[in-house]
Amino acid sequence: MKKILCIGELLIDFFTTHTEVSIIEAKTFEKQAGGAPANVAATIAMLGGQAHFCGKVGEDAFGHFLKQTLEQAGVHTNHLIMDPSAPTTLAFVSRQKDGERDFIFNRGADKLLSVEDLDLQQLMTMNLIHFGSATALLSEPFSKTYEQLMQTLHLQNHFISFDPNYRADLWKGDSDLFIHKCEPFVEAANFIKMSDEELLLFARTENFEQAIEWLTKFNEKTIAITQGASGTMLIQNGQITTVPAFPVNSIDTTGAGDAFVGAVLYQLSKFKDTNLSFNEWVTVIEFANRAASKVCEKVGAIEALSALKELQ
Template identity: 50%
Template structure:
């Protein structure tokens, strides 16, 4: 089966809906499914591709909610483990008017996902494996699982996608650890998606062209640096170009980066060998333009998974853009 397997965390985000308060003052919270790899899987499925998710949640009401959310999005959740020994990971977040974020992270089951629990046969049946975790690299058995799975995918010539998903609140005081583990992952990666902030942090280089060169030297084959409304800087090591995005009125950028990755991987699924995209820069630019559109559409709606577009929506938006120009 031509599918993308997404490995990483799945958790509950409790988002404070009270205006301009910290968590101490907050009273009302909205429960949302969280976890970047799950968002990527849902994006692929919504576009019409086959996506599977592997990870661990608790065997509790939150874990059941997350499993149901994946399945309702069309994602194969057969590799999701509901473990009665641990609670589902929870994050509590409030946004304040000055842009600051109050954040508490109660880590649970996702940290305990081990390589021994990963279905290797299913994993190696995937055409593409996406590693896009904000938490798996923090430590615990999940970190070992992540690295071993990456190595196994590399050894079996499976196309590897990697998004380091840096979160300030999670890595505060441990930036050097994040930098080093991210660098080691680049050596396995065929496609790497980073924000401009992330590539500067990992490479310790402010100039984006030089930072991209460092990523290639570390082993990354294709590097995509997302620049928000300015589009995406894409490089395959020989060519580099900025691919513009479409103009939209953004109301919520949550999940836009994950939708972008999902769109890229959805397009790569249709190729006999996704690795061929590395040397086909014109085709790569077309895929990135498509992914930019998907990410932009997500910014026009509220929520992450709820905002993901269907293929028809993307095609219609693209048609409207062509007519306008």
């Protein structure tokens, strides 16, 4: 089974325990481990794959909690850096009456990951590489490290997976800058996962058919467009199909997209060759849809992934 490396942020999410209130009004919060690439790594490990995580946290109580959480999920943390000079990144989130998120982001150690922190020789031994950080491209040195590592691994013919993970809260509406920073990853990736909203963003259109037409220039790549209850659109070498979603009594969709990506990479790690046929990809996406639906049945991200053990 191939080794999979997930690179990006690992942080603490503090969710308000009250519904339909702002952070100003909220009195109590619940601590949870978070970070999109960490969720992907935990998914892979929960399914029985060889997941490795690379990122940086503070050498504080939160950082130790996050490291322990990943290890309990079965993720290898030998590439997790604990920085004594910076605090672990924290996010405070509530959902208001109008459905909009109230969001405060206290960024710390995750943005400080540098090339000097990395054991490149060991990272080169990984087979599948996933870039899917919501924060990695925001500022240096992390953004520079992220792109340099991607280019290095790409030149060595590693299989690259990319999930843009656009968060309007973090980019303050500057979607053009976000797209510009994502372009090298889109060009290098073998597998790309986008939500339907992200597809429209990248294609710079509000017309879904035009957005699909925009995708045709990436025929050499395998692309999955997740559409919630409508299923997942799979595009490869001019072939397009929609793989149905599984019916689910959804409680919380947090981490569903990450579980989808993790389930895809877990299955790819079991193939001798990642050049799958279209029909093989359909089977992979069916399993990934099932994994995403399982996660929606529980609250939280990494905590909800325990449901995936049923799929092993």
